[in-house]
Amino acid sequence: MPNHPDIMDKLVSLAKRRGFIFQSSEIYGGTGSVWDYGPLGIELKRNLQERWWQEMVRSRENVEGLDSAILMHPRVWEASGHVSGFVDPMVDCKNCKKRFRADDPKIKGTPGTPDGQCPACGMKGTLGAPRQFNLMFKTFMGPVEDSASIIYLRPETAQGTYVNFLNVQQATRQKVPFGIAQIGKAFRNEITPGNFIFRTREFEQMEMQFFVEPGTDMEWFEYWKAERMRWHRSLGLMENRLQFHQHGEDELAHYARAAFDVQFDFGGSLGFQEIEGIHNRGDFDLSQHQKFSSKKLEYFDQGTNKRFTPFVVETAAGPNRILLAVLVNGYREESVAGEDEGRVVLGLQPALAPIKAGVFPLVKKDGMPEMAKKIAQDLRPSFPVFYDDSGAIGRRYRRQDEIGTPFCITVDGESAAANTVTVRERDTLQQERVSTDSLREYLLKRLTA
Numbered sequence: 398m399p400n401h402p403d404i405m406d407k408l409v410s411l412a413k414r415r416g417f418i419f420q421s422s423e424i425y426g427g428t429g430s431v432w433d434y435g436p437l438g439i440e441l442k443r444n445l446q447e448r449w450w451q452e453m454v455r456s457r458e459n460v461e462g463l464d465s466a467i468l469m470h471p472r473v474w475e476a477s478g479h480v481s482g483f484v485d486p487m488v489d490c491k492n493c494k495k496r497f498r499a500d501d502p503k504i505k506g507t508p509g510t511p512d513g514q515c516p517a518c519g520m521k522g523t524l525g526a527p528r529q530f531n532l533m534f535k536t537f538m539g540p541v542e543d544s545a546s547i548i549y550l551r552p553e554t555a556q557g558t559y560v561n562f563l564n565v566q567q568a569t570r571q572k573v574p575f576g577i578a579q580i581g582k583a584f585r586n587e588i589t590p591g592n593f594i595f596r597t598r599e600f601e602q603m604e605m606q607f608f609v610e611p612g613t614d615m616e617w618f619e620y621w622k623a624e625r626m627r628w629h630r631s632l633g634l635m636e637n638r639l640q641f642h643q644h645g646e647d648e649l650a651h652y653a654r655a656a657f658d659v660q661f662d663f664g665g666s667l668g669f670q671e672i673e674g675i676h677n678r679g680d681f682d683l684s685q686h687q688k689f690s691s692k693k694l695e696y697f698d699q700g701t702n703k704r705f706t707p708f709v710v711e712t713a714a715g716p717n718r719i720l721l722a723v724l725v726n727g728y729r730e731e732s733v734a735g736e737d738e739g740r741v742v743l744g745l746q747p748a749l750a751p752i753k754a755g756v757f758p759l760v761k762k763d764g765m766p767e768m769a770k771k772i773a774q775d776l777r778p779s780f781p782v783f784y785d786d787s788g789a790i791g792r793r794y795r796r797q798d799e800i801g802t803p804f805c806i807t808v809d810g811e812s813a814a815a816n817t818v819t820v821r822e823r824d825t826l827q828q829e830r831v832s833t834d835s836l837r838e839y840l841l842k843r844l845t846a
């Protein structure tokens with residue numbers, strides 16, 4: 398029995414209806430496993446990314462930021478091992494032409510033999526033997542489409558960091574140990590994408606490479622493991638939905654000295670899945686790039702007069718997957734005392750919520766809309782607010798609950814004379830009367846609490 402129910406279908410529909418996430422090129426029937434972020438989705442994604450950047454870069458004196466290009470020299474991917482090793486074994490069905498990962502648990506029998514059964518069309522003996530499929534997207538640079546102009550869309554941001562290791566170190570005069578962090582797009586031609594935005598072909602990564610002296614790497618690895626789990630908890634992800642998964646010998650990359658995933662329980666049959674990986678990569682990456690580029694990527698420690706190739710501890714997270722975790726974690730349906738209709742609530746942390754406050758006139762007369770519009774306008778430079786005067790007040794509250802808005806401000810019959818409004822809190826449903834003059838400070842305080 399799964400620990401938590403499967404709410405993915407409900408989320409997909411809510412996300413579309415309310416403008417969090419749309420299928421890419423939907424009017425043409427959609428692009429396979431690529432998604433667009435709507436007005437609310439982009440706010441939520443930005444809030445997550447800014448939270449990460451603040452935590453990993455701005456608040457640390459030993460981590461620098463970087464934004465390297467998606468297109469890189471093709472030799473980078475030979476050095477990194479992606480050209481030869483970034484492959485998944487794949488099988489094709491000769492009958493229905495569908496493709497599967499060879500380790501897909503839905504496949505019965507052995508692919509490539511008469512008893513191998515296609516999980517899509519059900520035919521036996523139509524699955525070919527597994528063959529290696531490279532997950533990198535390939536295209537051509539410049540006007541000539543020949544093998545000399547092949548270029549890849551990066552499948553991870555990390556390599557852009559490794560090749561810039563000395564540029565950043567020399568420009569900033571950082572001393573090892575120090576880190577380089579970046580947020581950017583990555584592309585993988587996944588064979589079996591799916592589960593909404595969990596596994597897509599275009600996604601983003603928030604990766605940090607921490608360069609350390611060999612011998613100190615396991616200490617740093619433990620440090621970053623703890624730091625990253627702390628960060629996920631700080632987003633409000635429930636304690637019982639988070640766990641570490643240690644990579645066993647069979648899962649570890651050949652060069653990796655240790656690897657742990659932070660896993661989140663997405664509910665239903667998906668269950669616990671990786672949202673971030675913490676890896677001790679040794680000196681594999683810098684050594685490979687030294688070998689393939691013939692350029693030194695060593696560090697000279699002036700204190701000890703030692704020259705060495707640093708080891709790397711990597712923290713690799715995906716904002717799209719974390720965004721999905723935040724939605725799953727926050728979604729709840731509940732009944733409201735004294736009301737027939739229940740409500741759907743996205744219990745997002747106020748700091749992450751796309752809209753911070755709804756502003757409503759109780760009724761559309763007696764100067765209430767004008768006063769409410771003025772309040773919304775005054776608050777807008779400080780944080781995103783949404784003015785709404787259509788429909789019953791209860792409806793308007795529900796609409797904000799469903800998108801995670803933590804506060805709703807209502808201008809009512811007393812407001813004009815007393816210069817006050819009511820502020821309703823999403824989770825407790827409690828209302829407080831607040832002076833209009835101190836409203837901004839009141840909300841700012843509660844938004845960061």
Ligand code: ATP
Pocket residue numbers: 553585587594595596597598599600601602671672673674713714715716717718719
């Ligand atoms: P998986 O085993 O799920 O394919 P991975 O171990 O290959 O992931 P990494 O290369 O460590 O993933 O990437 C770091 C993070 O990037 C992952 O923890 C995840 O959050 C995100 N990520 C990786 N692949 C995808 C994808 N196809 N779609 C969305 N996010 C992804």
